[in-house]
Amino acid sequence: MLEYYWTVLLFPSLGAAINGLWGRRLSSAWIGGIGCLTVLSSFLVTLLTFLEMRGLQGEEAVAEISLFTWIQAGRFSSDFALLVDPLSLVMMLIVTGVGFLIHVYSVGYMAGEGGFYRYFSYLNLFILMMSILVLANNYLLMFVGWEGVGLCSFLLIGYYFERKSAGDAAKKAFIVNRIGDVGYALGIFLIFKTFGSIQYSEVFAQASEWPVQSGGVLFAICTLLFIGAVGKSAQIPLYVWLPDAMEGPTPVSALIHAATMVTAGVYMVARSAALYSRAPEALTLVAVVGLVTAALAALIAVAQSDIKRVLAYSTVSQLGYMFLAVGVGAFGAGIFHLMTHAFFKALLFLGSGSVILATHHQQDMFKMGGLKKYLPRTYWTMLIATGAISGVPLLSGFFSKDEILWQAYSSPHGSLAFWLVGTLVAGLTAFYMFRLIFLTFHGEERLEAEHHHEEGHRSAHAANHSDGSHGGGQPREPASVVTLPLMILAFFSVVAGYIGLPAWSGMSNRLEHYLHTSFRFAAEVEAAHHSHAEEIGLMLVTIAIAALAIGVAYRLYVREPEAPSRLAARFRGVYELLRGKFFVDELYEATLIRPVRRLSRSFLWKFFDVGIVDGAVNGVAALMSRFSNGLRLMQSGYARSYAAWIFAGATLLFLYFFLGGA
Amino acid sequence: MVPTTHYLILGAILFVIGALGVVVKRNMITMFMCVELMLNAVNLTFLAFSRMLGQVDGQIFVFFVMTVAAAEAAVGLSLIVVLSRRRKSLDVDQVDQMKW
């Protein structure tokens, strides 16, 4: 299957092309069919390849498929070539697998939307770009996918382009990503300058001969690359685009802004393990940024009322976790959490989409409540996911998060502080996630029967409207094309954790083991010895904190629904700060965007360009014209004065010859 | 014999007077007369040099200058006539329709 693996790129590109170019003339069934089938094909190809290569070890498990020379100039060369190794295969499975499910879900969710073809075309394009990102065998090709997914994200966020907020969000997402991308690009430049190549195999092989060093060029490379990751994966200080990105359709949020694209940064750092592991400061930087982001986003999430925004901040927070993992050198753990997160966060988003559909596009949790009885399937699947993210034991998130926390503590790059903050964030996570569940599905029904969304969606649409129940106002479970993916994801949210069981359980961490080939160039670190007891102890603490958080959430949002507002009133400052997302957007607006714009408009353009530069040019012209008018006066019209000029000229000649010149 | 320099200086004085006259005189005819004065100064210079060099070529030159002066006078005076008929004045400063 390996030799045909390039078809994994072919299918989505075909899908994107067909839907994009001729989609207007196709029926929605065809559109959806093409969209889903192409991704399914990719998934199947990936799966077959994965199975084929599963048993291979070491170098054998790594294959490169070179398609063509892409850019070559002077010493610089970049092939369009795919790298198939465990890491990329795992990622591809997630991308195409979750991608496929979300495509299916979209068929239901987006039914009846104008520009259905456009949507699927973009979605397929996204899968293509994500595949390129993951499969690239060099940094530059990865950059293609890297920016490509950014583009798709832009297009899909801006899907409801008539809504100004959507357009704004799309633009913001792209631009903020671009800022990171520039860092990434500089990283590539430096890599090339340092290693003379940008191909992973070449770079890593060379890097593996370098010692672990403090500072220096590796630190620079890693930092630059990490700037890219910060942008793509919405870390501080570039996380601001992600919450706004929720303007896009919910499946898009699930696929791009939860499961796949935003994790690209983590993937990239993991991919570059060979570099990062030799730059300890860079690792620390990654870990700290991840941790701070995790904490901050979790805090913000606590005070949000929009269901998708909570999930968005949650995503930011969870991505922080992943960076914490890779930042302490636990690349496998990072990927592990990436995978489980893909399942449960996609599920959460899809579930929230289902809720939103059922409530006619109500997104404010305080206007929901008691939906459990109307949307049982949605409720249960979401509950599973919430459990998973909150670290309820035996669900997937439990294992992956625990692995991260343990590594944060035990790794030579880790520390107790990392663990402590991480654990507190885990508690916060459990709190705000259960807050979401309780507000949405429990308690009294606060849904306004007559709520009709005004903005955005133009027409009667969505699966649940198809049966004519529109006027009723009763939320109803959406069609099975929507709920089936939920259930599949729920299944994985439960079981995915079992491929990465912790060491104390006595069973092998199969994922870790499998991925090892991909991290073979990473510097080996002498791990401090820790006992299983220690690990179990810490784990218990985590569980306790999570349980406590769930309890508090239950109390605040189910038992005493009026308590939150009391608390909010008491800690008004803090609450407003959290609710206002620490006012980071406003800060950027005030300190960066507006000054730059004003500088550009009034200083650079109006003053400098028009005034000085052009003014100089026009000034020369005006000066000439003034000279000209002056010279006209010489021509007074009087013959006598002309004679005087001639006389003067003669005298000047005399003076020149006899005083000045000769 | 009177030194050549004397003649030359005299020529220079007359030339300058003539040139100055062209600049300061407002009557067209007088202006033109001043030009004639300049030409005469030149003639004097020629003759002085001619004597100094012991040649007659200078005199020949003067002869031609005089001829030219005569021709110029004919044309110039008829121009003055034409102009004064049009402007009803001999004031050269009135002739300033074209300027700038």
Next chain:
Amino acid sequence: MEINTLVLLPEIVLSVTGILLMVAASVLGVGDQRKLAWPALAALLAGALVVLLQWGQSPRLGFFGLVFQDNFALFAKLLLLLATASVVVISKHYLEQHGSNFGEYFALLLFATVGMCLMAASADLIMTFLGIEVLSISTYVLAGFRAADKPAEAAWKYFILGAFSTGFLLYGIAFVYGSTGSTQYLRVAEAISSHGVSALLLLGMALMLVGFGFKAALAPFHIWTPDVYEGAPVPITAHLAVASKAAAFVALLRLLQQVLPDLGVQWQAVLWIVAVVTMALGNIAALSQFNIKRMLAYSSIAHAGYLLVGLTAHNGPGRGAVLFYLASYAFMTIGAFAVVQLLGQQEERYLSLNDYSGLARRHPFLAGTLSVFLVSMAGIPTTAGFMGKLYLFAAAIKSEFYWLVVLALLASGVGVYYYLRVIVYMYMREAQAEMPSVGLPLPARLTILLMVAGTFWLGLFPARVLHLASEAQFF
């Protein structure tokens, strides 16, 4: 010393024809007078033919050492004769419009040409002086030929200032004579090279520069130019701008480079400055002109400045370049004035730039051809003006006058503006008022086309003329 009458055959032909024209004019009726243009034209062309036949003969002197027959003179004569010939053609139409004395007009024109040819061929200061006077006095009259205020004023100003500057010229000649003992070019040059430079000679040169500067319209002796060009009848303006100026330049060139080469250091230094001032002044002052004749007058001052660059170079290519540029300049300037003449109509009424608004719509032919001439004056490639400038500046660079060339280029850059402005009016503005339509008589049309052809010919295939010019660059 021989008399070599044939040396002056063209001049003789012209003089005789001139006299005959006057005789004929008194005989012919008013209706037939206009036909006098043809004999005048024929005489000029015959003269040109003679010149061509004389071409390439070994240089010799004629009339007891008073005139040269060398390629330099012949080239200049050819140029002057042909330029005057085209002026004759455009004059015909002009005279028909203004109903003047054809016989006298053409006779004077021919006499003026005789004067110019003698200036070009002169080998003696007396001849030079007389040539200038023959030219000047004819053109004084011609400038005032149209019975109106402006021509009278132009003629007067030209006359009085011309006479004034002649005084300086003569004074200068006197000093040169006094310090060298001769007026013959070759003897003067010999005397200078054997006796060295005296202050008296310098005085003489300075004063002669005033005289020639006046004729050639070099700053600050250019001062008469705008007024006279504006007032004179259009064909005469063309003649003044092209032929008269060419003659002055040729004579000045010969004087400086054949008679006074030993004073090169001195006159190069001063002409350097004069050239810069002339170019700058001409171009800058033209910027604010809205009368097209006056604008072209300033433009011609600027062109005199460019020519001076080639002259200042003081080398063979420089002389060739001056000759070549004069030829290029003749094509474009006569062409431009031909168009201006047609558009000016009766009494030269329509000479303001505003009258040119929207010309492209009304008279695409005239607008198009005028654009070609203007573009050529601006020195844009493929036209004669560019090639001419190229050679001039190349010659100057050969003598390492880098900064002079740089300044000349900048000045020509300024110049582009006002040439373009005419095009702006013609093509990019709408006509502001109803204008009477312009008749396009065939001869005028042919002349214009010929000038366009010449402008492109010299711009694209300059080899032929360039070859002639380079053969003529040695005295």
Next chain:
Amino acid sequence: MLLTTLLLLPGAGALFLALLPGSRRSAVAATALIFSGLAFLCSLLLLAGFEQGTADMQFVQKIRWFDVAEFHVSYHVGIDGISLFLILLTTLLVPLVALSSLRVAQIRGYMICLLTLEVGMLGVFMAMDLVLFYLFWEVMLIPMYFLIGVWGGSQRIYAAVKFFLYTMVGSLLMLAAIITLYYANGAESFDFLQILARLEEGAIQLSPLKEQLLFWAFFLAFAIKVPLFPFHTWLPDAHVEAPTGGSVILAGVLLKMGTYGLLRFCLPLFPAASLQYATPICVLAVVGIIYGALVAMVQPDVKKLVAYSSVSHLGFVVLGIFMFNVEAMEGATLQMINHGISTGALFLLVGMIYERRHTRLIEDFGGLAHSMPHFSLLFMVITLSSIGLPGLNGFVGEFLVLQGTFLERPVFAAFAATGMILSAVYMLWMYQRVFFGEAKNPANRELSDLTATEIGVLIPLAILALWIGMQSSTFLRPMDSSIEKVVQRVQQVRDSQPVRVDNRGN
């Protein structure tokens, strides 16, 4: 002969048009299309016959033009890898422009100008004699001047004159420099290749001062044409006022003549001076990149925005050229073509919408994505190509330039890279305001989408954008040898300098 044929075809077309009556619009249009189309086909033959792997000029034709006494000028044309694609770009853009301009008033004059312009542009790219080069360089100002001045917008006269004077005055000194070189060459020939060869072997020795002055004389002409900050202010005016076709040609080809000149003449002829002044020039280039982008960001007029974006983009090209390594220079050369394609297409697009709405102000638009889906899709593709999205053409050039720059002067690369961000900012912001949001203005709601002709005009450019983005080798390989030659020339001089002043920006 092929090059001469190529040069003559549009010229013949212009002549032929001059003979046609202007009232027969369709005949005029057909003639223009046929001749420019033939020229394009002719240029494809160049591509087919082009031999890679040699830095020598190809398709050379050299005949004496005039050879008199002091002056030896030849008609000497030839192309190498640097000019090949610029010529193709020209011949491609001209028919497209003609096709997009079928509705202009006074179509005959327009097409004559266009075809004459094509002759001039092609001539510039193939001339191998300095006088011939200068001739084409200047002569193409005239048709452009008419295009802007006659068919332009309300401020057209100011813009036309400004364009003409700015660029003409800038190149005047080059003429002086050309003549100086000629005499340095023993007054033997204006032939560029001969002079270059002699400079290389040391048969011509220029004193350092002379070389520097000559360098600046050439550089100024090219810098204004590029336009390099701060010589750029003619550009916004010219672009905004020019008719669509004029803007396309202006952005697509004319600006490239400046960078082409730098690469073809400035560097090989004056390597030492180029090296010496590389730092200040690079500073200007980087300032231009950022400055152009910032000013573009706040423009209310789409065309003006694109115009300033050109300043920014061309800054990359200049930066790349003055890095003196193969990566950056190939990137720069490719970026010339890229910019021609994407900015050319952008102007075409803006022209199409202007034809419908008679406004170019961003605030007058909004919500066009709804009424004009094809238009917005194509606009998006071109926008992305312009902002350098990987996979499209702009990226390859920009990346190579930056990569090459980084190798030499990392700090410059870092600053230049911010241009990538800013370009996204201004382009997407504009895109968002024009296409997204509600169509508040009813005029925007009823706009008709692109016609088949219009799509036909744009599609080739879009395809090229993708092609270059994915298969840059098609375009990079032919230029390898030529670029390497230039690099070697400069590097040799750099290596031979006894004391190397390390003035890099690191």
Next chain:
Amino acid sequence: MELLTFYCFAVLAVASGLVVVLQRRAVYSALALIVCFGSMAILFFQLGAQFIGAIQIIVYAGAIMVLFLFVVMLLDPQTELFGRNQLKGLTAVGIPLALLFFIVLASRIEQTVPGQPGSTGVSLVGNTKQIAQLLFKDYLLPFELTSILILIAVIGAVVLAKRPE
């Protein structure tokens, strides 16, 4: 004696020249000019140019100046008085200019010309014949040219003056 004659007539010439310039009435200017020319004719004689001196008196002072006077009388009304001089500045500029010009000129003349006349190889007394020989042989061409010149002047005067105004 010679010197005395010279000074007498030199002073006379300069004085009458000044009168030409200073006199407001054109008639007096013309008369002064005639005096000036006359005195210069004496100097011409003194310089050995008898022929030239003779024409100076006959042609110049006689014919040409009479023409001038004629025109002056024709055009210059008795009460000829011009309006206010708008170009007073010109006088203010002209005089220093003239002085400057003269100073340079005179200083150069003083410095360079030998005070005494050089050896006179040709007799300067009674050289009219010599002139005639030169004029009709060596200078035949200029002489002929003057005929054209005068013809031009005649035509010019006629053309300019004869047409109806």
